[in-house]
Amino acid sequence: MTLVKPALLAVVAAALHLSPAMAQELEFPAAAASDTRALDRAIPGLARQAMNAYPGIDSLRRTLGANAGTCDRGCGDVFRLQLASGDFAGALATLDAVRRLSSSSPRRSAQSARSAPSTPRERADPALIALEIFAAARLSSANAGVDFATAYSRAFRDVFARLDNREAVDASWYMETPAFVFERNLGSALESLEGASRISQPAALGLIRAYLAHQANVWAEPHLAALIQTDEQARYEFADHVAVETPDGATLTATVVRPRNLTEPGPAALNFTIYADDARHRQVAKTAAARGYVGVVATSRGKRLSTDEIRPYEHEASDTHAVIDWISRQGWSNGEVGMYGGSFDGFAAWAATKRLHPALKTIVPYAAAIPGQGLPMENNVFLSANYAWSFYVGNNRYLDEETYSQAERWRALTHDWYESGRPYRMIDSVDGTPNPHLQRWLDHPAYDSYWQSMVPYGEDYASIDIPVLSITGYYDDGQISALHYFREHYRYNPGAEHYLLIGPYDHFGAQARRKPLRLRGYEVDSVANFDTEEITFQWLDHVLRGGARPELIEDRINYQVMGTNTWQHASSLDAMRTEAYRLYLTSDSAGRDMRLSQARPSSPGFVRQVVNLADRTTSGNSYYPSEITSRDTTFTSGLTFISEPFAEAVQVNGAFSGNLQVTINKRDLDLNLVLYELLPDGTLFHLSYFLGRASHAADMTTRVLLTPGEVESIPFERTRMVSRQLQAGSRLVVVLDVNRDSFHQTNYGTGRDVSDESEADAGEPLEVRWHNGSDVVMRM
DSSP, rough: OOOOOHHHHHHHHHHHHGGGGGEEEEEEGGGGGTHHHHHHHHHHHHHHHHTTTOTTTTHHHHHHHOOOOOOOHHHHHHHHHHHTTTTTHHHHHHHHHHHHHTTOOOOOHHHHHSSSSOOOOOOHHHHHHHHHHHHHHHHHHHSSOOOOOHHHHHHHHHHTTOOOHHHHHHHHHHHOHHHHHHHHOOOOOOOOTTTTTTTOOOOHHHEEEEEEEEHHHHHHHHHHHHHHHHHHHHHHEEEEEEEOOOTTTEEEEEEEEEEOOOOOOOOEEEEESSSOOOHHHHHHHHHHHHHSEEEEEEEEESSHHHHOOOTTTTHHHHHHHHHHHHHHHHHHHTEEOOOEETTTHHHHOOOHTTOOOOEEEEEESSSOBBTTTTTTTTEEEEBBBBTTTHHHHSSSSSSOOOHHTHHHHHHHHHHHHHHHTTGGGGGHHHSOOOOOOHHHHTTTSSSSHHHHHOOOOOOGGOOOOOOOEEEEEEEOOOHHHHHHHHHHHHOOOOOOEEEEEEEETTTGGGGSSSOSETTOOOOOOOOGGHHHHHHEEEEEEEHHHHOOOTTTSSEEEEEEEEEETTTEEOOOETTTOOEEEEEEEEEETTTTTEEEESOOOOOOOEEEEEEEEEEEOOOOOSSSOOSEEEEEOOSSSSSSOOOOOOOOOEEEEOOEEEEEEEESSSSEEEEEEEEOOOOOOOOEEEEEEEEEEEESOOOOSSSOOOTSSSSEEEEEEEOEEEEEOTTTOOOOEEEEEBBSTTBHHHHHOOSSSSGGGOOOOOSEEEEEEETTEEEEEEOO
């Protein structure tokens, strides 16, 4: 990391200090918001106006040229304004001064930069690299009279020659961003300005950033592919379709990318995936190679070169072992492998620990799935959320994008199936296309040996003695799986070296390099943003190359407390929770709701709920946090229980649990329970939820039916972890409901396999008595 002299920081800050002109509005032709030619004519003038807000620009140049240090985003803005105004030479001079400052501290040699463990030092901004090449090409073509293609090629080679592998791979990845992304960003910036004749300085800067990025892409796109390919061939050795044979005679396919400057055997970074995509695999493997590893991406059997049958989840435990064994026997391998990846790829990393190969030294799974626990069923309830996924990965040796993208078809399917009242096992007949993978899964409604064979189970965890870093999010659909791996690992191996990193992310955010600033209505704390890829390779460097542990990983549990803009750290899940906070569901009225009480009810009572399961015109399900924050506190179904307000702010940490006392007139039911914070201003904040089947509440492997008319206990603990600072005056809200809608199989309560039940099995309406004494337990 570049060190900055305090005195210089003050000078640069003064140079970049923005005058009152920043608060003034700038002239902007209204037609430019909707006319491309008018926009091209307007941008230079807008940039020159914006430059007036930087009265210290000459001072900034002198400071940058005479001192050593760094410059913040303001320098990038100055560069962009000069470029947009048409001053290509001035823009390049500013950028060159910034670069000389940033490199004033001793920089590692190209060799060391390409092979040493990665460090969290300042790196070249890919967007500025793209603009620098664009500016140099425009200047050269204007002054030297050469055509733009020649000028761009020369500028590209000059700039990339000074980049290390990491910077080059980041820059090429950015520059190959599809054109529609730049078009969309520019369109969004212009849309907000439509009809305006004057705009603010920040709006002008935002527009100019989007405009320049789009322009650089338009001018460069015809030339990029060949230039990037030439640069990559100089840096790496590529093997795109390597066949790997398994002991049982199947074929797997691997992409292998090695740094050309790797002169001795080294560790491999392995990603194992079912998402067959040659270009994507090359990019992933190249990213690992840019960090000094041999990058390997291997695909499931049946994908790419493999002609074997595609069976998602079923062979990964053995096939990952085969790939790791193959890697360990290659001349370029030092016998050490680290695995990483998200969602299915995170599952594959865990599958590799089912029978641990000696060469596998660590795994970094994020948003990792457990087949049979998160999808295609959660707590024994089958979901339709990823119904189309099996076609996407199973229809051919790559990915069936055309079928998977038929969003209206899949929406209509779930609706039509639910309305038809047919058994869930017949949902594919409603669609008209057989779904053999789903049918195979439906044959295993309990978490039986079929599912248990796919990932570590029970005592398998005791032998997992390698370091693990798990990454997930509070709103990750797969969090229930990620936390199960974590808990089971420590349950069977108390001395495990397993770390957890968790915060306010959904399934995709947990895997992303940049987290969204706003997630489903929630303004995410700024400190929550971290780069999953960066953390991954810092961890691999730590385990495989003796580097430091990532700074964010201070202890076994590392969690961002929503609402505080801080991270906290604990030695265990239990250590992050101070005391149990138990609330009882009561039959006492609290306005239109019922009371949540800290005191156990002194007298028996219950709240009655009647559900006509034969009625396909209504549904009951409000558990999924499609919006984390909402002003709507009206629930269309279910029972609502509300607590007294908190006298002071309190922190909720971890997963919630509890025990429901119920009496029903059938032999089973599916239910959901949702936990909210109701803020003093009336905002509803989604904290966590539980979805499950009563007959499997105590044991996912064995079904125990309820006895009609008897009081039964339904324990629940496989819920989602959350950490949030609740405001003083907030209340806790619990919404309890019978689960029945188009996105889940319908449990009619006969006791037969739920997949075979239909509307004809509904019989009399389901009557549920939710008894006083049912409780919900949180840790605060």
